[in-house]
Amino acid sequence: MKLQLLYNEYINIKFKRGLQSVQTDCFEYSLLEDDSAELFFVNRNNESFIEWMYELQPRDANYTMNPDWEPELLAFFEHLDVYDELILYYLLFTINKTMSIVKINPFNAMNDFMKNYCFFQLAQLTDAARLTDEQRHQLRDFFFFFYLYTHPVNEETLYSFSFSGQDLVHTKTNINMEHYFSIYHDYYSENLDKYRDKLFIAPHEIDACRNLTMELLRSIEGKAPKLSMPPEEGLEVVLQLINDVDYLLHIYSENKTTLFGIIRDFLSDNRSNSYRDHCFSTLLQNYVSYILYFKFDEIYDLVDYFKSTPLWCKMIINKIFTDAIFIQKIMKQNQIDIAEYKHVIEFFDEEARRIYLK
Template sequence: MKLQLLFHEYLNIKFNRGLPSVQTCGFEYGVLEDERAALFFVDRNDQAFVEWAYDLQPGDPQYAASPDWKPVLADTFKQLDVYDEQILYYLLFTINSTTSIVRSSPYNAMNDLMKNYCFFQLSQLNGVSRLSDEQKLQLRDFFLFFYLYAHPVNEETLYAFSFHGQDLVHTKTGIHIEPYFSAYHDYYIEHFDKHRDQLTIAPHEIAACKNLTIELLRSIEGKSTKLVLPPEEGFEAALRLINDVDEMLHMYSENKSTVFDIMRDTLAGTRSIPYRDHCFSILLQNYVNYVLYFEFDEIHHLVDYFRGTPAWCKTILNKIFADTIFLQKIMRQNRIDIADYGSVIEFFDEEARRIYL
């Protein structure tokens, strides 16, 4: 499967772009009645990809005084206990649900943006040559944290995983996720008859789910070709910076105003439509995570540039600070007190003030 093609179809459906729908190696999107959309097997609108393992969820050992069962893969992964198995199941569901489209509301908009933004950045990060290895490690951990946090997962799952090089690993056991997920799917293919009552798809469909899950995982690990946002007329300059972080960092180091010019032109462009709004949000969050993450005082240059157009300055700053909580965590990590940045605070709207003041 070509994940890029699936990613473009996801954006097409999510932002109502109106492009012809495509099938991707046995899967296609189906739009549900409540404005959600999910990935289904072609010609099977009764079975969504994300749901195939619902009935395989292991029992919750937290509610058993003394869990008396073994993990399904205990013979393959000797270090695995029932608590680890449940956390790994949650990770599988979290990764698979990256393909799902939720109904947007004021209550989930931030998490939806953060999870999908982090998935996109994790696919790109390994190829960013203008960052040092140490900087990429910092951002990889940061993006993984928010990818899980924004799903959202429980606290045990949130802190259960780390990167060893480019491999995602269950930290406690040292189990590498790709071979675990591969063995998990293979187990249910090989023991299909034993678990027939819990499975609503055939062995060849489990194999298709395995291939897609591994592709999603490898994108998170930065082992696949990076994902890119598809073109949009009038947004060429912004998309060039979004799809090529090296280009953005080079341009910023040469002349900050050139990057700010593109932000200005994007904001001042044609009427608002969902995909363009999304692209603008991604551009601003890239400024947060690739510039302000490492040098927060760069915010002064942004404010100085836009101060002459107060309405635009307010729009940009409030999107930067309140569309996500990336900056909130960055400031806490670096013990930055927003009270020291009066020129920024003066443009805060009510939501930003609620979060930061």
């Protein structure tokens, strides 16, 4: 499974770029009636990647006083209970849903952007050599938290996983998720006859689902080749910064006005489409994640550079603060009171003031 090819197709359809579709190994996108899109098995439009496991969702033990059943995979994972089993199912569903394309509305736009952003950043971190190990670990936990939070998952699932080295594990049981998902797919593939009333796919299709799930998981863990945002004319420099965290950190450390100049040049170019807008939002959130996360007061330099063009300054500041809530989490972690940053909040629009100046 070549995840980069599939990711390119995801971007192509999500942002209506109109490029020629590229045949991927086992799956292809199909547009649905509500303007969303899902991955379906090639040449089979009645079973999607995300749907195959719907009927396998465990019963919710939280609604039963004394659950009298055992986890399906207890023979393989002796410390697993029925509560854990449901949480692991939720994680599997969340990972598989990463490549789904949802219809955007005012209520889900931020969450959709943030989940996509965090997945992409998790796939970048291992190659970010200019970050220290501690910085990489901090950002990995930060991105993974929001990856789950914006799916969204329930609170119990949100805090149930951690990283051991590069391995994602279920913290309570120390179950390695790559191992669990491998056993999970093997089990249902080998016991298909037992679940014929729930499963309507062939063993080789379950194997295809397993391969894609594993690629997605390995990207989250930073074990797979990092993903890249696909090219577009006029976005070469912006995409270089997005696709290479080290380059972003290098030019910022050498001369931060180089980054600000690239932002200025982007705003000077009147061309606009949804992909360009997404890339610009991604670049600004990279500034938040890789610069402000570690030194919040750097925002003063951004404002100083753009204050002579107040409309641009206002637009940049409000995208930083309202496209995502990463900066809100950063301020909370560092006990920063944004009201003390007078030169920043003077550029806040009504929405930013509503969120941050309650």
